[in-house]
Structure formats: structure tokens, C-alpha cells
Amino acid sequence: MKTDMIRRFISENCSADDYLFRISETDSHETRFAQNGITQHLAGPKVSIDLTVTFGKKSGTASVNQADEASLKQLIATAEDIARLAPEDPEYMPSTPGAELPEVHNCADSTMNLKPEEMVAIVQKSIDKAKALGATVSGMCEKHISSSFEIAKNGFWGEDKRSTFGHSMTLKLGEVETKVSYEAKDFAPFKLDHEFDRLASQAEALADMHSFDPQKIAVILRPAALQELLWYMFWMMNRRQSDEGFTPFTDQLGKSFFGEKFSLFSTLKNPQIISPSFTSEGLPTAEYSWVENGVLKNMPTDRYWASKQSADPISPYNMYIPGGDATEEEMMKMVPRGLIINRFWYIRPVDMKRGELTGMTRDGVLYFEDGKIKHAVNNLRFNEIPHEMTRRILALGAEELASPYGIVPTTLIDDFNFVDKTSF
Amino acid sequence: MKYLDLAMNAAESLGAEYADIRIQKTTDQVIYLRNLSLKSAKTIVVDGYGIRVFKDGAWGFAHSNIYSDEALLATVQKAFDIAKLSATVNKDKKLRLAPERSYIASYKTPIQIDPFEIPLSEKVDMMMEVNRTMLAFEGIRQAMFYLIQHKDEKLFASTLGTRLDINYQFIDPMITATAVADGDSQSRTFDEGGRAVGWEWIQSLDLIEKAKQIAEEALIKVKADTLGPEKRRSLILDPNHLGLTMHESVGHPTELDRVLGWEADFAGLSFATPEKLKNYRYGSEIVNFVGDNTLAEGLATLGFDDDGVPGQKWHIIKDGILNEYGSTRDTAMEIGLNYSRGCNRATYYYDQPINRIPNLYLLPGTKSLTPAELIADTEDGVYIQGRGSFSIDQHRVNFQFGGDFFWEIKNGKLIRPLKKVLYKSCNPEFWNSCDAICDERFWRPFGVVNCGKGQPSQTARMTHGSAPARFRNIRVGGSQ
Numbered sequence: 001m002k003t004d005m006i007r008r009f010i011s012e013n014c015s016a017d018d019y020l021f022r023i024s025e026t027d028s029h030e031t032r033f034a035q036n037g038i039t040q041h042l043a044g045p046k047v048s049i050d051l052t053v054t055f056g057k058k059s060g061t062a063s064v065n066q067a068d069e070a071s072l073k074q075l076i077a078t079a080e081d082i083a084r085l086a087p088e089d090p091e092y093m094p095s096t097p098g099a100e101l102p103e104v105h106n107c108a109d110s111t112m113n114l115k116p117e118e119m120v121a122i123v124q125k126s127i128d129k130a131k132a133l134g135a136t137v138s139g140m141c142e143k144h145i146s147s148s149f150e151i152a153k154n155g156f157w158g159e160d161k162r163s164t165f166g167h168s169m170t171l172k173l174g175e176v177e178t179k180v181s182y183e184a185k186d187f188a189p190f191k192l193d194h195e196f197d198r199l200a201s202q203a204e205a206l207a208d209m210h211s212f213d214p215q216k217i218a219v220i221l222r223p224a225a226l227q228e229l230l231w232y233m234f235w236m237m238n239r240r241q242s243d244e245g246f247t248p249f250t251d252q253l254g255k256s257f258f259g260e261k262f263s264l265f266s267t268l269k270n271p272q273i274i275s276p277s278f279t280s281e282g283l284p285t286a287e288y289s290w291v292e293n294g295v296l297k298n299m300p301t302d303r304y305w306a307s308k309q310s311a312d313p314i315s316p317y318n319m320y321i322p323g324g325d326a327t328e329e330e331m332m333k334m335v336p337r338g339l340i341i342n343r344f345w346y347i348r349p350v351d352m353k354r355g356e357l358t359g360m361t362r363d364g365v366l367y368f369e370d371g372k373i374k375h376a377v378n379n380l381r382f383n384e385i386p387h388e389m390t391r392r393i394l395a396l397g398a399e400e401l402a403s404p405y406g407i408v409p410t411t412l413i414d415d416f417n418f419v420d421k422t423s424f
Numbered sequence: 425m426k427y428l429d430l431a432m433n434a435a436e437s438l439g440a441e442y443a444d445i446r447i448q449k450t451t452d453q454v455i456y457l458r459n460l461s462l463k464s465a466k467t468i469v470v471d472g473y474g475i476r477v478f479k480d481g482a483w484g485f486a487h488s489n490i491y492s493d494e495a496l497l498a499t500v501q502k503a504f505d506i507a508k509l510s511a512t513v514n515k516d517k518k519l520r521l522a523p524e525r526s527y528i529a530s531y532k533t534p535i536q537i538d539p540f541e542i543p544l545s546e547k548v549d550m551m552m553e554v555n556r557t558m559l560a561f562e563g564i565r566q567a568m569f570y571l572i573q574h575k576d577e578k579l580f581a582s583t584l585g586t587r588l589d590i591n592y593q594f595i596d597p598m599i600t601a602t603a604v605a606d607g608d609s610q611s612r613t614f615d616e617g618g619r620a621v622g623w624e625w626i627q628s629l630d631l632i633e634k635a636k637q638i639a640e641e642a643l644i645k646v647k648a649d650t651l652g653p654e655k656r657r658s659l660i661l662d663p664n665h666l667g668l669t670m671h672e673s674v675g676h677p678t679e680l681d682r683v684l685g686w687e688a689d690f691a692g693l694s695f696a697t698p699e700k701l702k703n704y705r706y707g708s709e710i711v712n713f714v715g716d717n718t719l720a721e722g723l724a725t726l727g728f729d730d731d732g733v734p735g736q737k738w739h740i741i742k743d744g745i746l747n748e749y750g751s752t753r754d755t756a757m758e759i760g761l762n763y764s765r766g767c768n769r770a771t772y773y774y775d776q777p778i779n780r781i782p783n784l785y786l787l788p789g790t791k792s793l794t795p796a797e798l799i800a801d802t803e804d805g806v807y808i809q810g811r812g813s814f815s816i817d818q819h820r821v822n823f824q825f826g827g828d829f830f831w832e833i834k835n836g837k838l839i840r841p842l843k844k845v846l847y848k849s850c851n852p853e854f855w856n857s858c859d860a861i862c863d864e865r866f867w868r869p870f871g872v873v874n875c876g877k878g879q880p881s882q883t884a885r886m887t888h889g890s891a892p893a894r895f896r897n898i899r900v901g902g903s904q
Contacts, residue, residue, distance in 0.1 A: 037517030044487035061466040138688035422822035
């Protein structure tokens, strides 16, 4: 894309007192397969040019997806028209000045170089392996290469480039359904044989299904499950929402509000996860400690609210939860009985003020007793409060890559609150 | 437009068995006001074309935002190459397309006043006034107004000879008041979920009165009692609550792609499998669900779907029995249907269309029955308005729903407001427990503008509707 031309055109033609614009482009190739055949297969670039302009304290935003001169003229005119008609915003913040950004590496050559033919070969091999088991497989093989630029009148200039590769597989073998997925910025470590062996092993463990009633019981949450739950909690940790009384974190900053075994960070230091060098507000990213040994250290805070509270404006960009050294086998011996959860599904807030969430288990639940897996059980519904749940952490396993944006450990938690069950 | 013919001729000359092109310009204006601060006033234009090629039992889809002969022909070639690549995998699993005829037609959402013609300042002034009205109530800590105005200008052509010109619009206002008191925080929302109408709808809503009502109800709700332990009770559900319940428990399970397992890896499967067609008791005898992509003001009423199949009206559940699915040209053939119900829709030009829920509604009761009479006939229950928490398993069996406003019913009377009410049920228990539906005078539509599905994820829109209905013997209680 003609980034320099766009940047020059907007800088030369925008008459507003202040502006911030972002140019982003993602080139994707996505192969979706289901029941041993390809059902969707798509490719192409997506472009977005977003411009926010301000006159005094009156702002307007417009977005187009074409970079010709007529479209850019229209973009500027629309944003400026909106700004002129808008009322003054009492919470307006001027754009940010230039800043030194941390050095990050979010783009992997192996992902950039991956060809559609290779992706289809991965899909073909996944299907062949499923057929060999007498099963069907459904999933998605995808790669995305993105670049974005964020530029402000007051001097901020940031560039971000990232890659992601994903391959997921849901196996259906008789009544058993289970899933594995690999999602990372780097394609190179992906090994289909390893992923499929994991999938087949999960399916085998789930073959003997028993009915299980909802109850409070110890759970071993595998990384994908823990991460899904905690992103929702992260979303509720907004500083302003808490200060205004809408969340459970009101007046808890600096206090021991979580379990002492629990810490939560955003980090630039782990090369496995994507770490942007700047935020959408035009600020450099840094190491952020949200929870340390149970103490609530920081909450996501936008620039306006940070200025009112004399706090630093910070926002989460990835999730890093330090693990421990317990293995699943050791965890199973720490409690008399419990469940191993692969994933959750359809998590939704139930009560914002209490931080309560609901959701279902998915893709396999295993019952263990006396340190050994006994059999699989039906899926269950939970109503649970994640920050309270962290106070019931009994052990942490080794941290693992759960997604391109998260490294979290397998975790043993006592008295997880299941409230209902389903028929499968 | 010359690009339509250019693309279709190129696809045919490459050897496509079928191809279509969708040139689509989507314009959204989103205005978001919070506590008198204009957090967003944004116009977004997404313009380009997507080309589908069907070859040897497989799809290829490519898209571009560049309008030139060269870019268009390259996109056709890319779609063709991708289809051929897909076909190497689909040798034993070839897709087939249900027969369809060609159409030369146009469709335009009937609107009286184009929302995009209303000056922004007029909209923001009105929204500010609504915000001020809510904030004037002591105890209201947060007032929000979210307004979406949307239009799609689409040109569609296929190698069947179809040529369509579709202009679609909808508008969606949502107002929320949040009260904080006694260590709790509760919100109340006015939300009818959007309609395919013009600004005249906004003018007719009397949003200032609505703002007063929801601010008062937020204050009532924050101080209301909780229901206590879960037990079996009756539920009376308002249309603006029942819309989401039917969306999740009837709409998604009867999407044919999900039934076929095409969503197994992401959105999930369906318990309503094909052997159940025409014999499975999904609901009680008074439960009749109609798929209707001809519904006036319906969010899925576009004249034609993105397969070029016209909007239709059909029973999905008839007298309580599973009757038919919502289908597309490629899913229909998998269960031996030789026609599509026209449910293939894409969100933006760069999305490959997928099987979506149509406008889907519960027919009203055939006997005269008012909501007041229904409440008077209920001994022990809860009356729920508005949507709240919602979650359902990936086979669409077990679900838990909250709501936005609740009244306890005792001996035929609304005796006290409640908060934090949840009900748990499952298919087919829930719809079989429906024993009364108010008559057509009380039927109301409810729009869904954010139905997420598919990989890559897309957001679709559809309208549901019902009259207030009663469900017996449902597990209802307070949250944890």
C-alpha cells in the first residue's frame, strides 16, 4: 500500500487543529474445512484508513478502505465535517508527541513465506489422518500478515507489523468431540503430527463417557480454558469503570484482592507472544504488572481518566501468567477428585458488579479420582467469579503458549462452581 | 456496471461451473455518547468486491478493494485458483449447488427519511437531551446512547444470468442508564435491536420518555430484592426478551450448515439433526416458528440472499414439530433438498457468504389473550423484560438466560421488582413448556444486529418477534 503517499496527503490536506490517523492492512489466506472436506476458502487484503480530527475540543472520525486521492479527500472532508458539527468533548485529549518505542519482533518469516498450496496440504493431511481413525475432522488453517501505521499531528509515529498462523482441528469419533488448536505468530514450530497425536489422544481418553451432576469440585484448567476465562476478567478490570462503582475492583487498587499464587502481566520480553510497540492511544508500550502475588497493582486506564486520577495511561496488550512446576499428574494427587477442562465456551457476564461469569465446558471433560483419570463426563455449565477463583488456586503448572496473545499455565483450582449439565 | 459482465465472462472462460460477483459498499455512521461526552462520531466506508468461483465441487473466494479491469481479472483468477486447490481435497466430498433460476431485480429498503441525510448536530443534540434526562435522576451514574446507522449498496451478478441491485438500510438506537447504590450497580436498557427503517422510527419512539422510564427502572432495579434459591416457576417473557432466547435456542439449531457439522470447529453443532425433520416435538402444539425473509422492516429482508435466491417465508417449526431448516444452495443438497431457502448472507464485500438465521419469529396465539390476562392467570412466576446475560452449549441444548428487568408474580399479580434473575433450561424442555402466547395485537419484533458466526468471523442481522408467552415449570432463581 502507498503508505507514504497517504501520510503525505493527509498531512498536507488536513486543516484541523489536531489529527491522528491509522493505516492498516491485513493480507489473509483462510481455508476452512468441515466433515473431511473444504467448505470455505478465501483470500485477499483488507485495508482501513482511519482519521480522527479535532477543532478545539470538537472531534470527528472517518474511515475508508481505499487509498486513491478522491477517497482520501472524502476521508478528510467527512472527518472534518463531523468535527465541526460535534459538540465540545469535555474529555478530549490532544494527540500524543513522538516517543521512543520499544523494539519488538512480531513477524515471523516462516509465516510470511507459507504458501496456499502448503496450507491445503496441511488440511489434506489432517483429513487423511482423521479418515484413518474412522473419524471426521473440521477446522481452519489460516495465515494473516498485518501492517499498521499510527501517526499524530503532535509527532507520534508508530509502525507495527505482525504475522499469525493458526490451525485448529475438531475431531468427531463416534460420540466423542474434541479439539486442539495451534495459534502463534510463528508457523515454524507447528508440527501437524504432534498436534494430531494430541487430538487422537484426547479423543481416546474421552471414549468412556459417564453422566456427571453439577457441583463444586476441583478442576485442572488447561491453558486454553484458563485464558478464555481470564480475558473476560481483564475486560472488567477497567480503572474508570471500577472507580465509578460498576465493577468488583472498586477501591481494591493496591490491595490483596486475588489469590497470592496469582500474578498477571503484559510483557514485551517473551518472544513467543505478540507484543505491540505502541497502543491505540499513541503511547509506547512497556512492561505492565496488573496483579502481583495477589495484589492488584494496576488497571487498564485511558489517557483522560489517567489525567484525572494522576495515574499512568496503560492498556493490556497481551496476557502473561507465570506458572509453577506442578504436572497434571501431580495436581491429580493433590485433591481427592476433580475434573480436567480442555476449553470453555460461550462465556458471558452474569453480574458486572460481582464479576460473575457463566459458560459451558467444551471439547472434553475428564473425571479423575485418587490421582488417576477414571473416565470422561458430560459438559457442564459454570457460574463463577474469576478473581475469587484465583484465591482457590492450589497449584500452577508450566506456562504454555495458549494463543498469539497469551502465555498461561495449567492451573489446579478448588471448588469450581458448576451449576448445570447438558446432555452430551 | 461493466465489472459485473467482465468478471462473469472471465470466470466462465476459465472454466468455472458457477461464479458470482458481489460489489458492495457498506457505510456505517456510529455515534456513541456517554455522560454528555461524545466518545465516538464516526463514518466508516468499506467498499470493494468479492468473487466466488465453484469448480469441481469446491468453492474459491477472493476479494479486492481496487476497481480496475486488471485488479478485477486478477481477483477472478485468484478465486478460480483457490477453488481448484480446494477441489484437490474435496475429491470424495464434492459440494453441489441446489438449482436456481436467474433474476433481474432490484430491492430497496422502504424508508421515509434517510438517517444519513439528518445533520449530525441534530442527532447529537437529541442524544445529548436523552443523556441529560437520564443524568437528572439522582443515583444515575452513567447514561449511554449508542446509535448505529447502516447501509449496503450491492450489485450482484452470477453466471446463471442473475443481476441484482440491492440497497439496504437499518438503524439501531440503544439507551442505557446505570444506577449505583448500596454497593451494587445495575443497568436498564432501551433496546429493540434495530429495524430496517428510516429516521422516522427514531422520531416515533419518544426517546425522552423512554429515557425517563429506564432511569426510573434502573433506580428501582438497583434497590430491588434478589429472588433467592432456584426453584421451578412459571416465566412470562416479553417479546424484547424472547427474541434472544429464540435466536439462540431455535434460530441457530435450525441453520442447516450447523446441522451438517460445518460449524463443528467454532460455533458448534445442532441437536436438531435431519432424521428429526417432520417428527421431532421441538415445542408444544401452540409453538409455530416461521422463517420469513420477506418480513416488513426485517433486518434479513434484502429481496435476495448472496446466492441470488429470493426471500421466502416458510415454517421452521409447525405445530411444535421440527419442519424445515434455514438453508443455502450448497447446504440444501446435502440433505436432498433441491432448493435453497435463501439464507446465505455475507457481512462485508470481503466475506464469503455463509448460512445465517433468517428473520425468525414465533406466531402469536390464535385465541384472544392479553399480557394482563396472562399475568392474572399465573400463580407463581417471574415476568422478564429485555435481554441480559445469555449462554448456550455448542449443540444448542442447555442454556441460561438473564434479563434486563424482572417482576415477581404471585397469585396473578406483579408483587415486587427483582434483580439478578437467571433461568436455566434446555431443548426440547423449554419450548414444550410453552402453554400460552398472547394474541397478535401484542406481537412485537426484536432485531439482532450482532449475530457472530463463522471463521473468519462475520456479524449478521435478523429480526425475531413474538407476543408475550408463558413457560411453565422452568428453573428460575437468583444469580450465585
